Amino acid sequence: MTAHADGTVALVGCGRMARALVRGLIAAGHPPQRLTGVSRTGRGARALAEEYGIRTAGTVxxxxxxxxxxxLAVHPHETADALAELAGATTPRHLLLSLVASWRTEAIAARLPDVPVVRAVPNVAVAERNGVTVLGDTPDGTALAAARGLFDGLGQVLVLDEDLLEAVSALSGAGPALVAGFAEALAAAGRAQGIPAVTADLLAARAVCGTGALLAGGATPAAVIDSVASPGGMTEAALRRLDEGALPESVRQAVDAAVRLSYGRLVTA
Incomplete structure (x- = not known):
């Protein structure tokens, strides 16, 4: 057991990602009484306490x-203030896991001397223990192992160079929203063809879910496409129209826009 592996977790910031993390941890068997939330107004922490039974605190x-x-799961513009509070409360026995976008690890560490820091980019699917979390690489093997231990039960855990984490945030962190946007567009197309709304929503959701299972099982996107699209068939016609509508380029531009925004507000040491 590492120095940070006793299971006591404080969540500074109780928004969407903290909620997903709490839900996943409790589903994985983490005792809710070993989770404590604190938020700027207190509302987010109280909501998590009411829904999941975690503890709350009035101060960081x-x-x-x-x-x-x-x-640390606050908005980027709230991070400096949160770190100022943490600076007087954390010690080398703590592990700081930063979920904050656009703040590099060294920028966090510079404000918390001697506190081990690991940057993590999970996505909201950790709520269902089916997410992916990318950790920023660090020479502190103990801290990295403890961070991995927290996320291991919530899906897949990867370790990548810090320089890739802005792109990871755009691709993986924002990915569920982009995929959900496609699912909504697919359902809307079904409704336009006369399929009842509830049925169209279900068919679109199951198409996304089932395809995800195939890809997670090792199938490549090309293999999935090949298994469905026969020459001259309706799937081929649909794919051709997506290409004409520049879907790949639109997705590339969407990810690029997210990356550029993150780099535009990047905080370094």
């Missing part, structure tokens, strides 16, 4: 006092 210092892992 109170939240982290008995925690071994501190998850």
């Amino acid at each position: 210092a109170a939240a982290v006092r008995d925690a071994s892992v501190v998850v």
